[in-house]
Amino acid sequence: MTLKIGVIGTGMIGRDHTRRIQQVLAGAKVVALSDYSIDAAKAVQADLAPDATVFDTGQELIAANTVDAVLVCSPGSTHEEYVLAAIEAGKPVFCEKPLATTAEGAKRIVDAEVAAGKRLVQVGFMRRYDSGYVALKDAVESKTGAPIMVHAAHRNPTVPAQYVTPMAIHDTLVHEIDVFRWLLDDDYVSARVTFPRSCAATHAKLRDPQIVTLTTAKGVVINTEIYVNCKYGYDIQCQVVGEDGVAYLPEPQAITLRLNATLQKEILTDWKDRFVASYDVELQDFIKAAAEGTASGPSSWDGYMAAVTCDACVEAQEADGAAITITNPERPALYS
Numbered sequence: 001m002t003l004k005i006g007v008i009g010t011g012m013i014g015r016d017h018t019r020r021i022q023q024v025l026a027g028a029k030v031v032a033l034s035d036y037s038i039d040a041a042k043a044v045q046a047d048l049a050p051d052a053t054v055f056d057t058g059q060e061l062i063a064a065n066t067v068d069a070v071l072v073c074s075p076g077s078t079h080e081e082y083v084l085a086a087i088e089a090g091k092p093v094f095c096e097k098p099l100a101t102t103a104e105g106a107k108r109i110v111d112a113e114v115a116a117g118k119r120l121v122q123v124g125f126m127r128r129y130d131s132g133y134v135a136l137k138d139a140v141e142s143k144t145g146a147p148i149m150v151h152a153a154h155r156n157p158t159v160p161a162q163y164v165t166p167m168a169i170h171d172t173l174v175h176e177i178d179v180f181r182w183l184l185d186d187d188y189v190s191a192r193v194t195f196p197r198s199c200a201a202t203h204a205k206l207r208d209p210q211i212v213t214l215t216t217a218k219g220v221v222i223n224t225e226i227y228v229n230c231k232y233g234y235d236i237q238c239q240v241v242g243e244d245g246v247a248y249l250p251e252p253q254a255i256t257l258r259l260n261a262t263l264q265k266e267i268l269t270d271w272k273d274r275f276v277a278s279y280d281v282e283l284q285d286f287i288k289a290a291a292e293g294t295a296s297g298p299s300s301w302d303g304y305m306a307a308v309t310c311d312a313c314v315e316a317q318e319a320d321g322a323a324i325t326i327t328n329p330e331r332p333a334l335y336s
Contacts, residue, residue: 003291006032006067008058008082009074010044013096016272017071018048020283028069028287034061035074058082062089069290072096080105083300087112087120092290094283096124097174099303103311106304113300114332122286122295123303127179129281132250136238137183145243147184150222152176153237155230157269164205168226169313173212176224177309178302183240186216188309190323193316201229212313217328233267234274301335 005021005028007014018030030049034057035041041054055061058078062070062085070086072079072095080100086093087109099121100106113121127133140147154172163171181187192213202208209227216222238249252274257264268274282297289296309326316324 001027001291003028003287004031004066004068005029005071005287005290006034006055006061006064006069007044007071007073008034008061009072009078009096010035010037010041011073014071014073015044015048016279017073017283018044020280021287022048024280025284025287027284027291032061032064032067034058059085062086062091067091069093069286076101080109083109083121084112087116090116090120090293092120092122092286092293092295094122094124094286094290094295095303097178097303098170098307099123099300100307103304103307106300106307110300110304110332114334117334118293119289119295119299119334121300121303122282122289123178123298123300123306124282125175125178125182125298125302125306126275126278126282127175128182128298129278129285130275131277132252133179133183133238136240136247136249139247140183140240140242143242144240144245144247147218147220147240147242149241150180150184150220150224151237151239151241152180152222153225153227153235155225155233155235155237156228156271157231157233158201159206159228161203163228165207165210165317166314168206168208168210168228169212169310169317172226172228173224173313174306174310176222177214177313178298178306180214180222181302181305182298184216184218184220186218186220187305187328188214188312188326189217189328190215190325191309191312191316192321192323193313193319194321199227199229201231207317210317212316214309214313215323233269234271235267236274299335301331 034055069092214222
C-alpha cells in the first residue's frame with residue numbers, strides 16, 4: 001500500500017519534505033498540496049509532484065477522500081487549526097514545530113487526540129532521529145551512569161533583523177527543550193535565564209548571547225548557551241556528565257585537512273545540512289506509522305510540554321535571573 005499524503009504549506013520545509021517523499025523515501029507519495037499562495041503550491045506541483053491536486057485551503061485538503069495522511073508545514077499560527085481538523089477527520093498528521101503558538105493551543109490538541117482514543121500526531125522534533133543524539137542517548141542510558149549535569153550550546157552564525165530576544169526560546173532553544181526531555185527521560189521543574197554582555201553583532205531588540213538553566217524533576221541541571229550571532233558557523237554542542245563518566249554529542253563527520261601550514265576541519269553553517277539525514281528518518285517513521293492509521297515519535301504531549309517550558313523560559317528572560325517554576329500537568333495514559 002502506498003500512503004497518500006497531503007502537504008499544507010509549500011515554503012522551504014514543505015517543498016523539501018515533498019522532495020523527500022517523492023524522491024528519497026519509500027511507501028508514500030504526495031497527492032495533494034495547499035498553500036496560502038496558490039502559485040507557490042503550483043510551483044511545487046510542477047517541480048516535484050505533477051500528479052498532486054492543488055487545493056485552495058488546507059481544510060479542503062484534509063477533508064479530501066484521496067488523502068490518507070497530512071503534513072502541516074505552514075506558518076506556526078495555522079498549526080493548531082490544521083492539526084485539530086486532521087484529528088477530527090481521523091487522519092495521521094505530521095506537524096512541524098511548533099505544535100501550536102501557545103501552550104493552551106497545544107493542550108487543545110492533546111485533549112482532542114485523547115478524545116479520539118489513539119495517537120494521530122507526530123511533531124517535527126527531528127533531533128530525536130539524529131544519529132549523534134541516538135548514540136548519545138545510548139551512552140547516557142548504558143555507560144555513563146545517572147546524569148548529574150548537561151552542558152550544551154546552540155550557536156548560529158547570524159540571524160535576520162526581525163529575530164528578537166524571545167525567539168531565542170521559541171525558535172532556537174525549543175529543539176534542546178524537547179531533545180533533553182527525551183535524552184534524560186525527565187521533565188523540567190524550573191527555568192532561569194542570565195545574560196552576559198551582548199555581542200557587537202546584535203541589535204537593540206535582541207539580547208545575545210543568553211544562558212538558559214533548566215532543572216529537572218530528577219535534579220539534573222542543564223546549562224544551555226544560545227548564541228545566534230557567533231559568526232563562525234552553525235554549532236550544536238552537548239555534554240552529559242554522569243555518575244560514572246562523561247558523554248559528548250559526536251561532531252558531524254568532516255574531512256580533516258593539513259593545508260597551507262594549518263590543520264583544518266570544515267564547520268557547517270546551515271542547520272539543514274547539520275540535520276538533513278534526521279529529516280529523512282523522521283518522515284520515514286511517520287510514513288510507517290501512518291500506513292497503520294496511527295503515529296509514533298514525538299507526540300502532542302511532547303509538543304505541549306515544549307510549549308509549557310518555552311513559556312516559562314520567556315518569563316525567565318524578564319525575571320532578572322530569578323528561577324521560574326515549571327508546573328507539569330498529569331500525563332494522559334495515551335502518552336505513557
